[in-house]
Amino acid sequence: MTTTSRATTIAGIDRDLFPLCLGGNVFGWTAGAERSFAVLDAFAAAGGNFVDTADTYSRWVPGNAGGESEAIIGDWMAARGNRDEIVVATKVGGAGDGLAPATIRAHAEASLRRLRTDRIDLYYAHFDDPQTPLEETLAAFDELVRAGKVRAIAASNYSAERLEQALAIADREGFARFAALQPHYNLVERGVYEGPLAELAAREQLPVVPYFSLAKGFLTGKYRPGGAVPESARAEGAQAYLDARGIALLAVLDEIAAAHATSVAAVALAWLRMQPTVLAPLASARTPEQLAELLPGATVELSDEQLARLDDASSGARAD
Secondary structure (H helix, E strand, C coil): CCCCCCCCCCCCCCCCCCCCEEECCCECCCECHHHHHHHHHHHHHCCCCEEECCCCCCCCCCCCCCCHHHHHHHHHHHHHCCHHHCEEEEEECCCCCCCCHHHHHHHHHHHHHHHCCCCEEEEEECCCCCCCCHHHHHHHHHHHHHCCCEEEEEEECCCHHHHHHHHHHHHHHCCCCEEEEECECECCECCCCCCHHHHHHHHHCCCECCECCCHHHHHHCCCCCCCCCCCCCCHHHHHCCCCHHHHHHHHHHHHHHHHHCCCHHHHHHHHHHCCCCECCCEECCCCHHHHHHHHHHHCCCCCHHHHHHHHHHHCCCCCC
């Protein structure tokens, strides 16, 4: 079995991170407060300490303003008295908000209020903002780090070129540098990350926390040819992968899941977790039952032969 030295934390965060990051995008959307609390409780009971959200979640729901997920997580931490045990990642710059310094400052303060905390552990630039000079964006993030309001900063949805530029500027100016990366990456979406971005992450020793780890639910194995379509807000997106390649990949996932007596989702997450540079796959669950299918993905160890079979089955997967 392949054994490599892997990051267990992110620079600036003083604890090891659970090798599965719980996505908070469903909180306030397909999971209300009570159900979200149940999922968070189950995650913490399993040893989970790494939770991801964003200031835009769930702005897309009619009547929501954004920040609902942050508020639920903040209320949960306050109710459980466990803020110091949880590593909270949130984001700024989504939904076209941009990364102007004034936006970063104002949105950070709003996130802190909703999370009911005095610091954000990991603060992502949600999307690159080519309209704002990188120097200005990084200076604003640096202010937050120096003020103790943010422990570490990270980048999501950046190209290799722009990320490399940002790291060089941070080093030149003495700013806090991006300490982690969150790209779109999974067994059926490999082209965006694998290549220059992955090479840069390895070279700069940036831990990676991929999103859409389960390809909008396709890699749970619940979407099958001719089968009933699960009730999910992402069903249409997941079904898009149900082509010849996707069906062949599901067959391999089924065999490996059976060999480990675990879920298809856990195998897909384990494959991702075992990729070079990956610290923790990011996945969300609407119920404790869904979470139970994901949690083994943090511990299942795939053999070299199993990793190779999954590589072969997923080769040529779409990169859009």
